[in-house]
Amino acid sequence: MSVIKTEHLTHTYSQGTSYEQAAVSDVSLEIESGEMIGVIGHTGSGKSTLIQHFNGLLRPTSGNIYVDGEDIWEKPKEIRRIRFKVGLVFQYPEYQLFEDTVYKDIAFGPKNMGLSEEEIDQRVKEAALFVGLKPHHMEKSPFELSGGQKRRVAIAGVIAMNPEVLILDEPTAGLDPKGRDRILGQIVEYHKERKNTILLVSHSMEDVAKYTEKVLVMNHSRVAMFDDVETVFSRSREIESMGLAVPQVSRVFLALSEKGWPVPANVYTVEQAKTAVEKILGQGGGANA
Ligand SMILES: Nc1ncnc2c1ncn2[C@@H]1O[C@H](COP(=O)(O)OP(=O)(O)O)[C@@H](O)[C@H]1O
Ligand SMILES: [Mg+2]
Known part of the structure; x- marks a missing residue:
């Protein structure tokens, strides 16, 4: 069974006004458990809008989303449960850090899940290790850290919830090449160890080729391709025509x-x-x- 499935998913912002904008149009897809997927497309192609439906942050204008076979909007009151299953790291997540220590920031998600202190502590430490944060970082204020380190704290906060699906929206935007490779390398390690499903949103074909197994290409609100990396690259000319650099x-x-x-x-x-x-x-x- 697919872990995420959409049927004719459509999202229109400001529907019924002159600002009406179809950001995602008629997307039907299935993501299998354990896949490492790159989501790529030009700016404004609908990547962020699409993935925010996978954890119930956005509600479709029409169409359906299933997580583990369950229509997530059938019981809107239980949508919080879906957010624990499908973890989302936003673009520029460092702006959402707010606790006074790194430890508390990473612990925020697991705390919300109602886990025991002991379990929370273990998860925070594990997650910190995954993203390469050192014990001496834990009692610092997140605001004392570098840009790359803040990014790691935010990613650790989602990993600590141990989601079945981890979605990262352009996790390396604004980082230098070294910081970028380190974070992407850590995500690959995490995938290898936990074997959970990962969606990595990126606008770099290079990163997608290097780090993922399957690619979802968005173009003007629609899915243009969804296939393994080799097949997608055999259509490089089309990819270039969509404004993406191969x-x-x-x-x-x-x-x-x-x-x-x-x-x-x-x-x-x-x-x-x-x-x-x-x-x-x-x-x-x-x-x-
Ligand atoms: N909150 C919003 N309100 C209105 N329009 C939006 C909003 N967010 C995104 N859009 C529009 O929806 C389209 C898709 O945007 P987005 O999903 O952010 O694409 P991407 O992540 O691929 O850059 C764009 O035309 C964008 O301007
Ligand atoms: Mg985006």
Whole structure:
């Protein structure tokens, strides 16, 4: 059974006014438990609007959402339960830190779930470890931390709720490349260890190629593609036409393939490029053979 399923999900902001705007249109999809999915699309394509439906933060204008087979709006009073199951880290989550210590901020979610002090303590410590926060950070004010560290606190706060599905909305926006790779690497580790479902919203095809297994491409409020990484990259030209930049190595191999070179058109890592080049140079031989 899919962990998240939508049927004809549509969301229109300010319906019935002159500001009416369809942000998500007729989206039907199924996400299987344990998948690591990249959600990509140009700014304004509807990524944030779509994912905010998965934990009941937004209510669809029409259509349905199922979490673990349950229509989440059938009992609107129980929507809080869905928020514990599907954890969402907002874009720029550091603006939502408000407690006077890092520890209390991470503990906020688990506390709300009504867990015992002991269980909360264990979860806070585990979550902090996952995101690379050190024990000496825990009694600091979140406001004394660097941008990247604040981001880690916010992510830890959601991880501490141990959600079945973890959704991160552009978790590396505004971070330098080193901070970006560290956070994404930690998310991959978390996925490997917990085996839970992860949705990583990004506008970087490079990150999606590097860190996820399946890609959901949004374009003008609709799902344009939802497939494994290889298949999506075999449609690189279409992706570019949607205003998304594909990795440089993909562009080179796509051009070579279009010029008739016997190379795959869906290369997206340097490792794949190396293998393809070695193949042309003589079955893994080449200059060093
Ligand atoms: N709170 C809102 N009120 C009205 N329009 C919104 C709101 N949030 C987003 N939109 C509009 O909905 C569309 C999709 O936005 P969004 O879901 O934020 O896309 P993305 O996350 O892909 O950048 C955009 O046209 C955006 O301007
Ligand atoms: Mg967004």
